[in-house]
Each structure stands twice: as structure tokens, then as C-alpha cells.
Amino acid sequence: MTDTNDYHVPATESMYECPSCGRPFAREEWRTLHRGLEHASELDDADVEQFREAYRSEDSELRLFRLKALAALVVLYFVLLMIYAVV
Amino acid sequence: MLRRRAVAVVALATVIVGRASAHGGSLAEGVREPLTIPTWLFLSTGGAAVGASFLLASFVTDRSLIDAIHAWRRSLAVPGRRVLAGLARAVGVAGLVVVIVAGYYGPTDARANAAILLVWVGWWAGLSISAYLLGNSWPLLNPWRTIAGLLPSLDLSYPDRLGAWPSVVGLLGLVFLEVVSPLADNASLLATTVLAYSAVTILGAVAFGTETWFGQVDPPARVFRYYGRVAPIAAGEDGLTFRLPGTALSEQRLVDGRDEVAFVVGLLWVTTFDGFVATPAWRALVRPLVAAGVPALGAYLLAMLVGFALFTSIYFSAAELARRTAETFLTPAALAERFAPPLLAIVAGYHLAHYLDYFLGLAPALVQALAAPLATRSSILLLPMPGWFGGVGLASIILGHLLAIWVAHAAAYDLFPGRLQAIRSQYPFVAVMVVYTMTSLWVISQPDVPLPYL
Numbered sequence A: 001m002t003d004t005n006d007y008h009v010p011a012t013e014s015m016y017e018c019p020s021c022g023r024p025f026a027r028e029e030w031r032t033l034h035r036g037l038e039h040a041s042e043l044d045d046a047d048v049e050q051f052r053e054a055y056r057s058e059d060s061e062l063r064l065f066r067l068k069a070l071a072a073l074v075v076l077y078f079v080l081l082m083i084y085a086v087v
Numbered sequence B: 001m002l003r004r005r006a007v008a009v010v011a012l013a014t015v016i017v018g019r020a021s022a023h024g025g026s027l028a029e030g031v032r033e034p035l036t037i038p039t040w041l042f043l044s045t046g047g048a049a050v051g052a053s054f055l056l057a058s059f060v061t062d063r064s065l066i067d068a069i070h071a072w073r074r075s076l077a078v079p080g081r082r083v084l085a086g087l088a089r090a091v092g093v094a095g096l097v098v099v100i101v102a103g104y105y106g107p108t109d110a111r112a113n114a115a116i117l118l119v120w121v122g123w124w125a126g127l128s129i130s131a132y133l134l135g136n137s138w139p140l141l142n143p144w145r146t147i148a149g150l151l152p153s154l155d156l157s158y159p160d161r162l163g164a165w166p167s168v169v170g171l172l173g174l175v176f177l178e179v180v181s182p183l184a185d186n187a188s189l190l191a192t193t194v195l196a197y198s199a200v201t202i203l204g205a206v207a208f209g210t211e212t213w214f215g216q217v218d219p220p221a222r223v224f225r226y227y228g229r230v231a232p233i234a235a236g237e238d239g240l241t242f243r244l245p246g247t248a249l250s251e252q253r254l255v256d257g258r259d260e261v262a263f264v265v266g267l268l269w270v271t272t273f274d275g276f277v278a279t280p281a282w283r284a285l286v287r288p289l290v291a292a293g294v295p296a297l298g299a300y301l302l303a304m305l306v307g308f309a310l311f312t313s314i315y316f317s318a319a320e321l322a323r324r325t326a327e328t329f330l331t332p333a334a335l336a337e338r339f340a341p342p343l344l345a346i347v348a349g350y351h352l353a354h355y356l357d358y359f360l361g362l363a364p365a366l367v368q369a370l371a372a373p374l375a376t377r378s379s380i381l382l383l384p385m386p387g388w389f390g391g392v393g394l395a396s397i398i399l400g401h402l403l404a405i406w407v408a409h410a411a412a413y414d415l416f417p418g419r420l421q422a423i424r425s426q427y428p429f430v431a432v433m434v435v436y437t438m439t440s441l442w443v444i445s446q447p448d449v450p451l452p453y454l
Helices: A028-038 A045-086 B002-022 B039-057 B063-071 B081-105 B114-133 B143-150 B165-180 B187-208 B210-217 B219-230 B257-276 B280-291 B296-325 B332-338 B341-371 B387-415 B419-425 B427-445
Strands: B074-077 B233-236 B239-242
Touching (some): A028 A045, B039 B427, B063 B387, B081 B143, B081 B187, B114 B187, B114 B219, B114 B341, B143 B187, B165 B210, B165 B219, B165 B296, B187 B210, B210 B219, B219 B257, B219 B341, B257 B296, B257 B341, B257 B427, B280 B296, B296 B332, B296 B427, B341 B427, B387 B427
Antiparallel strands (some): B074 B239, B233 B239
């Protein structure tokens, strides 16, 4: 993993630390996801359920992001198409 | 409309070919055709292509798929490795001898001189292309490594705090020398430069040991090593290891420290600088400077340093910003290190666009010159490139970017637990890639003028 001196946590910010490797995260759900991805063997059933929950809630955010990305692609394509038609 | 777009693509291809033949001094005379679309549109299309590829990559959010692609490896045992390696070393040393002998005693016509053709066509164009398309063979071919390996080493301890900085300075220095001096025309000057480089390199390698010297200080060794990370073949434990192209760039600790990041960004900058000094914009900029009493060489040096400072500061501010967009506690330095290697794919793409037709066009002349290095000849073999070949250059620039975007995407997925967080971490880096792309495209869209004051 990455060295500990690769991190800097400002004193004013809340931080969630991974109990296995000490890596700090700005959000609790990222710590949950990190533990599931990197330290899967150390998790108990409750942790696993928590990880699944975090992963699912991320899925719905991702769906929204994909729609936005698709919209951006379509806009980009048509704007360029229009410009090439005019120029 | 389709026809118009086809014209635009051909125009893009043509300028790239034009620039490519203008490289390497006067070896090949290129005729540049003007763009048929306005420059701003040409630049925006290039920038949009990079942005669009980022959006496309962001659709791939399956961690196991990304891991599977990047972890794919096959090994192949090569029998008789020692003999082959010894042969490669002998070829490298023979090449050095040819460069020096042909440089002083060969024909004065640059396109018939084995020294000039071997250095620029064989080594700087051909070997670089093979390094990122196939694999890095320079550690075996490198004649200075072979020679220094035979000499006793003093094994002085290399000051760690210097890190890769000497190679950054060396890279900028060598490219500066290449731009401001007629190294591509004047064979004896080239041979003298090679001798001077040999003296410095062998002394350095003897003083600090070959591994330290070629691992830390020597700029060409570092360039080839970084190019080799783009390639699908690497030297493995008992033979060769195959991987998918570019996938080795997402590994951790490939680029370590601010100095190595600076080298990668510097490599990107020198490919731009090389073209920038041949633009009318540079001519307009340098004239008042020289009129005001600045020596011409000083103005070139200033441009090189200012551009390098600009490129690196843009990159480091992107790393700073990424810390915020990804809401991570990783330091900007750690982010900068992790997302620098993908830039190498972009560098490789530009290099291929610049040099592939130059290499193929002059390869017969190289073979001809190597067959009889000291003979003067009246006719020179050249391979004429078909018109559609410019499309290959365009495709390689696009492929370089696609690869860079993909590799950065994979590295972000490796680094961040949140999938959306990984995508957000890329916003500043994608913006930087768009800026770099548009800068390079602007340079190649400009008419080629002779270097002022040189």
C-alpha cells in the first residue's frame, strides 16, 4: 500500500481511519468500501453487510453520473457537428 | 457534410505529416499544406476528443474488469538468452564505433552519412518507436553501459537528494543542444558531441556504478525505460513478459518523487518545444527580445525554461486541485506521482506521429549507409510514403490519448475506494491533458519557419 507519509489530514477536518492499515478517509462510506476492497478477509458479517450497503448506494449515484456523462457526450457531439456544418 | 469532415481529418493528417518530415533538420524536405479548417476549430476538436474519451472511460466502473485487464500477463522463456544479450551488446558497441568513424570520415551529405542516419533515424526515431511499441532494448544495446560494465567501478555513493534532477537537467540540455546546433546536418559535430557524451557517461558510470548512473542520472536511459513501460513486452525473470500495451503505467511507484514527475512532464514539454521554436509566433516573440540586446541563445534557453516551468506548474496545480475534487487526504505530491505515468502514453503517441514516416522513409538510406559507411554515393534510397499514411500519425495521437485516459482511470480505481470519487479525481488531470493536447496541436498547425537567429 501507499506510505503513511503520503497523507496529510488538516486538523480541522473529520477523518475516518481504516483500523487495518491506518489510511485516513474523508467519508465514512469510503472507509467502509476501502475495508471491503482491501481487507475483505478481516471483515465480520456485519461489516460485510455494511460494505454491500455502501456499494449499492454508490451504484445509484453512479447511474445518475452515467446519465450526465451521456448527456455531455451527446451535447459535445452535436455542437461539433453543427460547427462543422457551418464552418 | 461528411465530405467536409473527411476534409478536416485529411487536413489534420496533412499537417502532422508535414511536421514529421520537417524534423531531424534537413534530412527530408517536407511541404506543409495549410489547414482547411480554422485553427480554433482544429484545436477544439482535439480537446473535445480527449474530453470525450474521458467520458467514455468513466462508463467502465467494474473494478474486477479493470483489474483483469491490468493484471493480464504471459511469460515466455527465451533459450540462449546470454548469447542473444551478448550479441545485442556487441551490436550496440559496433554502432557507437560506426557513429564516431563515419562522423569524422564519412560523406558530408547528411542523407548519406551513416553517423547522422544511425543517430537520428536508427536511434532517436527507430529505437524509441520500438521501445514503446515492442519493448525497451536499450539496456542491452546501450554501448556505454557495456563499456562501463567492463571497467572497475569506484562505487562512490550517489547523493540521494539529487534524485532524478540531474537527468531532468540533462534531458533539457540535450534537447536544447539538438535544437540550437546543426547536429542533424553536421556529421563531425555529431561525432564530437557523441564523444563528449561518452566521456561524461563512462566517467559517471565508473564513479557511481552502472546501475546508479543509468538508473538515476543518464537521461536517454530514463527516456527509454519510461517508453518501455508503455510497451507490451518487458524483460522478465527467465525471458520475456507480455502484457497489454500501457497497462504497466498504472502500477504504483513507477514514478517516485517530484523529480521523476518533473522528468515525465519535461519529456512532454521537449516534444512541444522542438516544434514551438519553428512557429511564426516564436519568431515574433524572439525578434524584439534580440533587438533589445538579449543574446539569441539566451532567448532560446529562456523559452525552454519558461515553458518547462509552465508545464510543470500546470501539472502540479492539477494535482493540488485533484485533492479537492476527490476529497482525499492523499498529498498532492502522491497524486502527482500516481497520475504522471499516463502522460507517457501521450508522449509516445506524439513521438510516433512525428517520427514514423520519417523513420520508414529514411530506413532504406540507413541500411544503404550502414552497408558501406565510408562510401560516397550519388543516389540515396528513400521510401516514398503514400498520401494516406498521414492518417497513421493522426490515429497514433488519438490512441496515445485514449491509452493515457484509460490508464489514469485504472490508476484512480486502484487508488480510491469510491468509484465516483475515482472519476472525480480525474477532472483536473483531464483538463491538463486537454491543455497539453491543444498546445501540441496548435504547434503542429502553425506554418514551419526556419529557426530565427540560428
